[in-house]
Amino acid sequence: MQCPKKFEVHPNQITKWKKQLLEDVSSLFPRKKDPEIEELRKLTEELYKKIGQQNIELEFLKKSTSKSRTCKEGACGERSWGVECAEAM
Secondary structure, eight states: OOOHHHHTOOHHHHHHHHHHHHHHHHHHSOOOOOHHHHHHHHHHHHHHHHHHHHHHHHHHHHHHHHTEEEESBOTTSOBOTTOOEEEEO
16 A cells, blocks of 8 residues: 555545545445346336235125125025025125
């Protein structure tokens, strides 16, 4: 390493520069946007939206089926020959 005296720079100045460099090093080398990463990020967003939509649909179906009852006989007493029927309550 070169001696600071050779360049007539005070050691405190070098310490300040080093501190500045370490604080701002990320801004010196900005990351390039990788198209593959952007594509994966979009796909992830779409999948999370789809999962959310399916969760809403599942909750709706759970609620709607809990309001119905299954029976071996129809509401009017007719036998359904082993096929379950549902009647809204």
